[in-house]
Amino acid sequence: MSKPASTPSLSAGVSDSVDERKFVVALARGLDLLRAFRPGETLLGNRDFVERTGLPKATVNRLAYTLTVLGYLRFDDALGKYALDAGVLSLGFALLSGxxxxxxxxxxxxxxxxxxxxxxxxxxxxxxxxxxxxxxxxxxxxxxxxxxxxxxxxxxxxxxxxxxxxxxxxxxxxxxxxxxxxxxxxxxxxxxxxxxxxxxxxxxxxxxxxxxxxxxxxxxxxxxxxxxxxxxxxxxxxxxxxxxxxxxxxxxxxxxxxxxxxxxxxxx
Structure with a gap:
């Protein structure tokens, strides 16, 4: 059995020397929602995001809505959960192709x-x-x-x-x-x-x-x-x-x- 992967958290891995005046916390939190998905997972609900990021439910709701509007998440009305959308794929493709x-x-x-x-x-x-x-x-x-x-x-x-x-x-x-x-x-x-x-x-x-x-x-x-x-x-x-x-x-x-x-x- 594989060892458990680390759980994404706000600003995970960011150096203590980061300039807080330039660091955009809201952006980091939004990216943490995207990072909450693990290989093989297609759908996550608000409860999953809260558990994996440690963010308040109200914050998760706003971030998930924003990411959906921007095309990075897709909301499944029938299941009440979110899936990664094409915006994430395009970012990954840009990295790999470049x-x-x-x-x-x-x-x-x-x-x-x-x-x-x-x-x-x-x-x-x-x-x-x-x-x-x-x-x-x-x-x-x-x-x-x-x-x-x-x-x-x-x-x-x-x-x-x-x-x-x-x-x-x-x-x-x-x-x-x-x-x-x-x-x-x-x-x-x-x-x-x-x-x-x-x-x-x-x-x-x-x-x-x-x-x-x-x-x-x-x-x-x-x-x-x-x-x-x-x-x-x-x-x-x-x-x-x-x-x-x-x-x-x-x-x-x-x-x-x-x-x-x-x-x-x-x-x-």
Whole structure:
């Protein structure tokens, strides 16, 4: 069973150093409603929004109405719930179609997945989670069917740990504190587990997740900086723990993934 994803919250992942005079709280709250949807979910009601964002019901009502008028949400009268509408899709398409790195990476990722017999993904940070921009599986890969747009826990996924590992100390400390709070009672243990991989990054040049994100998934991830726009991206490879053990990832997959990351961008 997969570990629970963090729940979106107001301004999740925003640095404490943010200039409050420039920060638009209403906009952040509206985006939190859109972020409340999780992969595989098509309809959410006001109660769901309230539970997942912590916002008052009256605020949720106003935000949901505004997002519906603007075309980012669609209200289903029969069910009394909201679905994501085409406005969200157009924003996502603009991001993906405008990312030259994806076009460059896809053929390399396809070859890597085929040669290793696993799934290879490219992602970036989204609040307190990591989000897949692209994922390609080999024909024999038996990993979970995650696709573009899927989100992963920053604490338990190799992709999230790799992202945290290359952050400035103050930024990483602030993120870990927010992640621990969002994880509730399991927070301290999850942070301690992630910290071990983060600390090992200096020697390994990558971060691992062995059955941490999912009971039958092993993975390794390598961060790199897009030379075109300076954005931090993370490349990961995952496979079934039952057939691809820790030694396979350390001795075979990791060195090849690091080489691929060097071809795609610069070291962070």
């Amino acid at each position: 990312t030259d790195t994806l076009e460059l990476a896809r053929p390399h990722m396809r070859n890597f997945a085929r040669e290793v017999g696993a799934a290879v993904s490219l992602g970036c940070r989204d609040g307190l989670d990591m989000i897949y921009l692209e994922t390609i599986r080999s024909e024999t890969a038996l990993t979970l069917g995650l696709a573009s747009g899927s989100k992963l826990s920053m604490l338990t996924s190799s992709m999230g740990r790799a992202y945290l590992a290359v952050q400035p100390h103050s930024t990483r400390a602030a993120l870990l504190a927010q992640l621990q709070q969002a994880a509730g009672g399991e927070g301290p243990a999850l942070v301690a587990q992630a910290q071990k991989e983060i600390d090992a990054y200096a020697n390994e040049g990558c971060c691992y997740s062995f059955r941490d994100w999912h009971d039958d998934v092993n993975a390794v991830a390598v961060p790199f900086t897009d030379a075109r726009d300076g954005r931090l991206l993370v490349l990961s490879c995952s496979g079934p723990a039952s057939s691809m053990g820790e030694s396979v990832f350390r001795e075979t997959v990791a060195p090849r993934l690091k080489a691929l990351a060097r071809r795609l961008g610069d070291s962070p």
